[in-house]
Amino acid sequence: MNKELFLVAWLCLVLPNIYAQNVDSLQIRKIYEEIMLRGKAYQHLDFLCNKIGNRISGSPQAAASVEWTRQIMDTMGLDTVYLQAVMVPRWVRGDKEIGKIMTKMGNFEVRLTALGSSVGTEEKGLLAPVIEVKDLAELKKLGEKNIKGKIVFFNRPMNPLEFDPFDAYVGAVDQRGSGANEAAKYGALGVIVRSMTSNQDNFPHTGNTRYEADTKKIPAVAISTNDAEKLSTNLAQEPDLKFYLKLNCQMLPDVLSYNVIGEIRGSEKPEEYVIVGGHLDSWDIGQGAHDDGAGVVQSMEVLRIFKRVGYKPKRTVRTVLFMNEENGLRGGNEYAKVASEKKEKHIAALESDSGGFSPRDLGITADEKVWQKMQAWRALFEPYGILRFLKGGGGADIRPLNRTQNTTLVGYQPEPQRYFNYHHTEADTFDKVDKRELELGAVNMAAMIYLLAEYGTE
Numbered sequence: 001m002n003k004e005l006f007l008v009a010w011l012c013l014v015l016p017n018i019y020a021q022n023v024d025s026l027q028i029r030k031i032y033e034e035i036m037l038r039g040k041a042y043q044h045l046d047f048l049c050n051k052i053g054n055r056i057s058g059s060p061q062a063a064a065s066v067e068w069t070r071q072i073m074d075t076m077g078l079d080t081v082y083l084q085a086v087m088v089p090r091w092v093r094g095d096k097e098i099g100k101i102m103t104k105m106g107n108f109e110v111r112l113t114a115l116g117s118s119v120g121t122e123e124k125g126l127l128a129p130v131i132e133v134k135d136l137a138e139l140k141k142l143g144e145k146n147i148k149g150k151i152v153f154f155n156r157p158m159n160p161l162e163f164d165p166f167d168a169y170v171g172a173v174d175q176r177g178s179g180a181n182e183a184a185k186y187g188a189l190g191v192i193v194r195s196m197t198s199n200q201d202n203f204p205h206t207g208n209t210r211y212e213a214d215t216k217k218i219p220a221v222a223i224s225t226n227d228a229e230k231l232s233t234n235l236a237q238e239p240d241l242k243f244y245l246k247l248n249c250q251m252l253p254d255v256l257s258y259n260v261i262g263e264i265r266g267s268e269k270p271e272e273y274v275i276v277g278g279h280l281d282s283w284d285i286g287q288g289a290h291d292d293g294a295g296v297v298q299s300m301e302v303l304r305i306f307k308r309v310g311y312k313p314k315r316t317v318r319t320v321l322f323m324n325e326e327n328g329l330r331g332g333n334e335y336a337k338v339a340s341e342k343k344e345k346h347i348a349a350l351e352s353d354s355g356g357f358s359p360r361d362l363g364i365t366a367d368e369k370v371w372q373k374m375q376a377w378r379a380l381f382e383p384y385g386i387l388r389f390l391k392g393g394g395g396a397d398i399r400p401l402n403r404t405q406n407t408t409l410v411g412y413q414p415e416p417q418r419y420f421n422y423h424h425t426e427a428d429t430f431d432k433v434d435k436r437e438l439e440l441g442a443v444n445m446a447a448m449i450y451l452l453a454e455y456g457t458e
Contacts, residue, residue, distance in 0.1 A: 024377075024380055024450075024451065024454070025380060027309075027311065027450060028380055028384075028443075028447045028450065030309045031305055031309060031311075031443060031446045031447060031450065032383075032384060032443045032447075034305055034308050034309055035301065035305055035439050035442050035443050035446070036436075036439055036440075036443070038308070039301060039305075039439045039442065040297075040300075040301060040304060041297040041298055041300070041301045041438055041439055041442050042297075042433075042435040042438055042439065044072065044297040044300060044301075045289065045293050045294065045296075045297045045356075045430060045433060045438065046430055047068070048065060048068070048069075048288075048293050048296065048297065049287035049288070049289050049293055049429065049430035050287070050430055052064050052065050052068060053287055054282050054283060054284050054285060054286060054287055054288050055280060055281050055282045055288055056091070056116075056281060056282065056283060056284040056326070056327075057088040057089060057090070057257060057281045057323055057324040057326070057327065057328065057330070058088050058089060058090030058091075058252070058254075058255040058257060059090075059284065062088075062257060062280070062281055062323065063257065065280050065281075066083065066257065066258050066260055066280065066323070069260045069280065069296065069300065069321055070083060070260050072300060073260070073262035073300060073303070073319070076262065076303055076304045076307055077307050078262045078263060078264055078303055078307070079263055079264055079265045080261075080262070080263040080265075081260075081261070081262045081263070082261055083258035083259070083260060083261070084258055084259040084260075084261055084334065084335065084338065085256060085257075085258055086256075086257055086258060086259060086323055086324065086330050086331050086334040087254045087255070087256060087257070087330065088254060088255060088256075088257045088281075088323055088324040088328060088330050088331075089117070089251065089254055089324070089327055089328050089330070090251070090252040090253065090254060090255045091116055091117055091249065091250075091251050091252070091327060092249060092250060092252060093114055093248070093249050093284055094120065094247075094248030094249050094250065095248040097112055097113060097114055097221060097245075097246065097247050097248070098125065098244070098245070098246040099111075099112040099192075099221065099223070099227075099243070099244065099245055099246075100243070100244040101230065101231055101234055101241060101243060102127070102241060102242040102243065102244055103234055103238050103241045104238060104241075107244075108230065108234075110223055110224070110227035110230065110231065111202050111203070111204050111223070111224040111226075111227050112192070112204045112221045112222060112223045112224070112227070112245075113204040113205075113206045113221060113222050113285065114206070114219070114220070114221050114247050114249045115176060115180070115193065115206055115207060115208065115209040115220040115221060115222055116206060116207060116208040116209065116283065116326065116327040117208055117209055117210065117211070117251065117327055118180070118209055118217075118219055118220040118221070118247065118249055119217045119218065119219055119247075119249070119250070119251070120219060120247040120248050120249045120250055121190070121219050121245055121246055121247045125244055125245060125246035126151070126189060126190050126219060126244070126245045126246070127242055127243070127244045127245075128149065128150055128151045128189045128190070128242060128243065129149070129150045129151070129240060129241070129242055129243075130150060130151045130152075130153050130192070130231070130235060130241065130242070130243045131146060131147060131150045131151075131152055131153065132153045132155050132231075132232060132235050133152060133153070133154060133155070134154075134155065134156045135154075135156050135174075135175065136174060136175065136178065136179070136182055139152065139179075139182055139183060139186065140182075142186070143186060144186045144187050147183065147186040147187055147188050148186060148187030148188070149187060149189060150188060150189065151188065151189055151190045151191065151192060151243050151245065152179065152183040152188045152190075152191045152192070153191075153192045153228075153231060153232075153235070153243075154175035154176075154179045154191060154192070154193045154194060155194045155228055155231075155232055156172055156175055156194065157172065157194060157198070157225070158171065158172045158196060158197065158198045158420070159171055159172070160198050164416060165198060165416050165417060165419060165420050166354070166416055166419075168198065169196055169420060172194075172196060173196055173207070175193055175194075176193045176196060176207050176208075176209060176222065177207075177208065177209060177210055178209075178210060179191045179193055179209070179220065180209045180211065180217075180218055180219075180220035181209070181210060181211050181212050181215050183218065184211075184215050184216045184217070184218045185215060188218060189218060189219075190218050190219040190220065190221075190245055191218065191219075191220045191221070192221055192222075192223050192228075192231070192243070192245075193220065193221070193222050193223070194222075194223060194225060194228040195222045195223065195224055195225050195228070196222075196420060196423065196424070197225060197420045197421065197423070198420060199225060199420070199421055200225050200226055200229070201224060201225060201226060201421075202224045202226050202227070203224055203425040203426065203427050204221075204222045204223055204224045204227075204425070205222050205420075205423060205424045205425050206222055206283050206285060206424045206425075207222065207283075207326075207424050208326060208327040208328075219245060219247045221245065221247065231243075257323045257324065257331075258323060259280075259320055259321060259322055259323055259331045259334065259335055260280065260320075260321040260323075261318055261319070261320050261321075262300070262303050262318065262319045263316060263317070263318045263319075264303060264306060264307070264312075264313055264316065264317045264318075265316050266313055266314055266315040266316040266317070266453070267312045267313065267314055268314040268315070269314055269315045269316075269456070270315070270316045271316075271344075271345055272315040272316065272345050272347050272456060273315065273316050273317075273318060273339075273344055273345060273346045273347065274313070274315050274316070274317050274318070274346075274347060274348045274349070274350075274449055274452045274453045275317070275318045275319070275320050275346065275348075275349045275350070275398070275401075276299045276302050276317070276318070276319055276320075276349070276350045276351075276352075276445060276449050277295070277299050277318075277319060277320035277321060277322055277349070277350075277351055277352075277395075277397060277398065278292045278294070278295020278296040278298065278299050278321065278322070278351060278352050278353055278397075279292045279295065279296070279321070279322045279323070279324075279325030279326070279331065279332075279353060279396075279397055280292075280296055280321040280322060280323050280331075281322075281323055281324050281325060281326050281331075282326065282428075283326055283424050283428075285424075285425060285426045285428075286422070286424075286425055286426045286427060286428035286429055287428060287429045287430055288428060289356070289422075289428050289429050289430045289432055289433050290355035290356055290357075290419065290422050290423070290428050290432065290433060291353070291355065291422070291423055291424065291428055292325070292352070292353045293356075293430075293433075294352065294355055294356030294433060294438055294441070295351065295352030295353050295354075295356075295412075296321055297438070297442075298352050298356070298412075298438065298441050298442040298445055299319045299320075299321065299352060299445070300319055300321075301442040301445075301446070302317070302319060302442065302445055302446045302449050303317065303319050305442075305446050306446070306450075311450065313450070313453035313454070314453055314454055314456075315347070315452070315453045315454075315456060317449060317453050320335060320397075322335065322397040325353070325396055325397050329396055329397070329400075331397060332396060332397030332398065332399070332400050333400050335397070335400070335401075336400035336401045336403070336404050336405075337400075337404075339401065339404070339405070340404050340405070345405070346401050346405050346407045347407065347408060347452070347456055347457045348407060348408040348409075348410065348452045348457055349394070349398035349401050349402075349407050349408070349409055349410070350398075350409075350410040350411070350412065350445060350448055350449060350452075351394060351395025351396075351397055351398045351409075351410075351411055351412070352395075352411075352412040352441065352445060353395045353396065353397070353411075354411070354412065354413055354414055354416065354419060355414055355416075355418075355419045355422075356414070356433045356434070356437060356438040356441060357414035357415045357416070357418065357419065357434075357437050357441075358385060358414055358415045358434075358437045358440060358441075359384060359385030359386050359412075359414055359415075359437075359440050359441055359443075359444050360385070360386070360387070360388070360413055360414055360415045360416070361386065361387070361388045361389070361390050361393075361413040362381070362386055362388075362389050362390070362393065362410055362411070362412060362413065362444070362448065363389075363390045363391075363392055363393015363394065363410070363411040363413050364389055364390065364391065364392070364393050364408070364409070364410050364411075365391075365392055365393055365394050365402060365408065365409040365410075366408040366409070366457070367406075367408075370408050370457045371391065373455075373457070374389060374408075374451075375389060377448075377451050380447065380451070381444060381447060381448075384440060384443050384444050384447065385440055385444065386444050390413070393409060393410060393411035393413065394409030394410065394411045395409070395411050408452075408457050410448055410452075412441060412444065412445055414437070414441055
């Protein structure tokens with residue numbers, strides 16, 4: 001081949017890619033300008049947090065959030081907005097918890113909160129000796145002779161040497177999720193779990209605990225890190241001290257709730273679905289601003305912006321606001337089940353459930369060929385704060401789609417260092433979310449959904 005023919009062939013290969021990247025860059029810039037100048041995400045988060053409030057599944061506030069988000073998406077000019085029914089657990093906290101360290105020198109009240117799904121104590125409360133352990137392995141080693149008739153105090157902190165707090169969280173959260181169930185096997189009367197945060201503060205962090213069907217259910221609470229240190233210090237000085245615990249929580253029958261879904265039909269391949277979502281429920285303390293009000297309003301903003309800038313996706317794009325991520329994952333599982341029953345082909349799903357902080361990474365779970373294709377898009381995100389595409393990512397609500405359909409998963413991963421200051425606490429309120437950071441997250445989410453809707457994963 002002579003030089004002229006080689007040059008022509010090379011240009012035929014390269015120019016279309018350069019043109020496509022330029023078109024994509026301009027479209028993403030248009031999305032950026034519209035969100036940063038006329039975005040609605042922060043306004044919507046304000047209403048969700050300050051007018052509706054916390055939204056534990058099955059509660060009146062959760063029902064209000066379903067209806068409000070449905071109405072908001074109804075105003076966007078979408079092709080379809082509908083509710084997807086799902087039965088969810090109804091756990092209620094009841095009156096404020098009471099916890100006291102009972103020592104020879106006096107009694108000290110501590111800050112604690114019942115763990116989700118926990119049973120309550122008897123009316124008179126629970127008074128028992130305490131035994132401190134660091135992990136489930138130590139619990140097993142101590143056995144029934146050392147644990148029976150006591151309250152087990154799980155006091156393993158999140159590892160401060162982990163740079164990513166989510167890695168530290170994963171390394172410590174088993175004591176919250178399984179501690180009560182495992183301790184009950186050895187005759188424990190209750191459990192106290194150190195809160196899942198690296199901070200030393202007075203905020204107890206709730207979260208779900210799980211019981212096996214054949215294990216006795218015992219009361220379970222999280223204690224603030226400051227009070228965990230106080231309890232540990234007192235135990236070292238007085239090993240036979242007792243702890244008084246009074247919980248008023250209970251599990252009620254399941255109730256009907258809904259996933260909220262909005263859709264823009266694809267212009268070329270409507271049978272292929274790309275979804276973006278967050279979870280609408282939150283814990284019943286705080287306002288659920290970072291977890292996961294931010295992800296909800298960002299996901300709603302994606303469809304609103306597509307309509308505003310006149311973008312018509314080639315593939316069908318859905319925003320899905322999942323119900324019951326926190327204490328059951330019923331919404332995510334139901335969505336995947338219905339999608340399989342309808343034989344809907346979900347090629348990709350993006351979830352925002354790591355707070356409304358500044359953009360940092362996108363985590364991607366995909367086959368190698370898809371991964372390489374998406375890597376070519378990375379430069380388009382650099383102007384808007386995303387500098388890395390990482391292997392592995394997604395979210396709890398969209399993970400069932402990967403199991404059932406091998407759907408490509410994307411997790412929006414903002415700057416993580418402050419997330420566990422607020423996670424599952426009364427401090428997770430609207431005022432902790434920065435408007436610009438929240439909107440930049442929506443920009444990057446909309447950009448990824450645009451590329452997936454435009455080019456697919458083949």
